[in-house]
Structures are given as structure tokens and as C-alpha cells.
Amino acid sequence: MRHLGWIAGGAAAVLVAAGAITYAVADGDDSGTRAPAADSADAGFARDMAVHHQQAVEMSYIVRDRTKSTEVRRLAYDIAQTQANQRGMLLGWLDLWELPKVSADPPMTWMGMGDMASGKDGSLMPGMATNTEMKRLGTLDGKQAEVFYLQLMTDHHKGGIHMAEGCVEKCTVGVEKRLAQGMVASQQSELDLMAGLLKQRGAKPRD
Template structure:
């Protein structure tokens, strides 16, 4: 039996190391990335103040979360039950947009360590504006038990028990009134909130909901319906 070691062919020899980043270089890049992230995080934390419990920012986020949740509830019902493609798309857009906005507002409240929902009456954060009583017809000194545009239990029951094109009309009437009822809160939040995040979101909501309001008026007219009084 032969004990000679077979000669290694070219294919048997280990391939030469490929040029690449050395561990030291990779470590350096990682450290730079960590420092950049730390600087950015520090600047964000340092530039963001925490609003007080009775601030416009906290009140807006709490009340608008409640207002939005009812819109999401009505939109989800319409989306699942209408046979009108235009209404199905509108309902989907409202549901997805306002769900995302609720998430942002609830996220802020969590960071600020504030309750997720109001604990008393609504809209007390607007009481310092002397023009609100005359503008909205409400005395804002003690807040309100129901925000403008909110559907009642009977309204929601009517939406669920109506079918076909008549349901689409009821949805448009309720959602149109709901959007119009939120205008005063959106305008006040845009103009009076302390943080730029809340001011910007309120302004974006106002723009998008104004466009949806115009669309719903057109769709309601096409279907022979009339807007409900606010």
C-alpha cells in the first residue's frame, strides 16, 4: 500500500483571500454611525418640549382621537357594506387616513405620559379663545359633553339598519356633518398648539378633510341627498 501523499492540484489549493473591508475599518464605520444617531437623537430630544396636561396639544390629541374613532367606525361599516365603488374608496381613504392619525396622536400622548383619552368634558383646551363662543354658538368655559359633528347612537343605528343606496346617503350625511363639526378644533389646534408637530398635523387634517367635504357634498347631491344641519 502506497504511503505517498498525493500531489495537490490547483483546484485543491485554498483560494486567495478576497480584498475587502478589514474588521478595524468596519468597527470604525459602525462607531461613526452610532455617534451620528446619538447626536440626532439628542438634538430631537432637546428641541421637543413636553406640553402640560391642560395644553392645547394634549387636549387636541385626546379629543381628536375620540372624534376620529367615530369616523373610522362609520367608514369601516360603509366600506364593508356598500356596493358603490366611489363610496367604498372614499370610506377606505377616510378609515386608513384617520387610523394613521390616531396612531400619531396616541403616540405623542404616550411620550408625554398623558392619558390617552379625555377624563372630563371635551374641548376645554379651547376655552381661552373669547371668539369661540360667538363663532360656534357654544360656551367653552366648561367644555362640552359632545363634540360638534358627532353622530348619536340613533344616527349609528340608522346607518347600520339602512341598506343599498339609501345607506350611502346616510353615510355621506353623517360623515359630512362629522367633518364639518371638526373644523373649529382643527383650526384652533393649527393656530394655537405649542408644538410644531401638532400644529402641522392639525393643518394637514384641515386641508384633507376640506377636500373630502367638497367631494362628499358632490356625491350627496348626485344621489339626491341633502346635508344635515350641524
């Protein structure tokens, strides 16, 4: 039954994303009539945050099956649904702008960080988990899975907030800037929640 709930949530995410895309078209002079350039901050943020969000969704689905904690499962569900919805918006805007979803430039070039964004072992941008960390999360259960997920997601949110703040500063499409500002606020709130959940488990965020 819980599995069906997550599937239903995924279907809802598609509908929400479709509505957001329609809103973007209708957003007057900044989203529907002037498409940003392929190398703009608007396009770069949409591409990079879509990738960043996808990993958060994957991590949340992994921990869902590794813990029975209602609090952690609820947080994971909220993160998965919110970030899947937002990812749909970002990719939808790239479609509307007729821009590629993949760039030959390194991630975060639009922020002036293209030479330092990519890390090792599959970590493409700041905050993203490595391939090894993702595999490890899938081997843990119970409290160990909860703590590691919360630590990984804390790092992930910090990287996401940094990128979203970059869009608030550099993006020119109004609806996208507003989405980025909303990401900053919501992910900061979740950082506070995750710090409390880690403390309850005798753990803390990674340095």
C-alpha cells in the same frame, strides 16, 4: 378579498403611525425635548381628536359593508385609513409625553368649549354622530346607507375642521400644528367631494 385588503390597510396604518411617532421624537426642540402639560391645547387636541377620529373609522367600516358603490367604498377606505393613521400619531404623542389619554375635563375644554361640547345620546363633540344615528347607519343598505353616511361624515368633518383650526391657533408643538393644518386641508377637500356625491344621489348635507 376586499376584507383582506382592509386588514392589510390596517396593518399599514400601524406602521405609518409608528413612523410618525419616531418623527415626532426627532422633530427637534418642539416634540422630542419639551413635553406639553396635561391641560395644554396640545394634549387636549390629541385626546379629543383621537376620539373624534375613532368614530369616523367606525362609520367607514359600517358603510363598507352596506354599499356596493365603488366611489363611496373608496372614500370610506381613504377616511378610515387616514384617520386611523392620524389617531395612532396622536395617541403615540401622548405616550411620548407621558400624559393620560383620558381627561376628567369635558371634551374641548382646551378650546374654551368644555361647557358646550358634549351633546346628547353619545355625541361627545360637535360633528360626532349620536348612538342612535350610528345604529341607524348599520340598518341601511345601498343608496340609503350611502346618503346617510355622507351626511354624517359631512357633519363629522365640519366638527373636525373646527377642532383642527383650534389646534393650529393654540397648539405649541410644531409637528402637531402641522398635522392639524393638514387635517383642515384634506377634510375640506373631502367635504367638497361628499357634496358632489350627495348631489349625484339627489340629496344634500343636513342643515
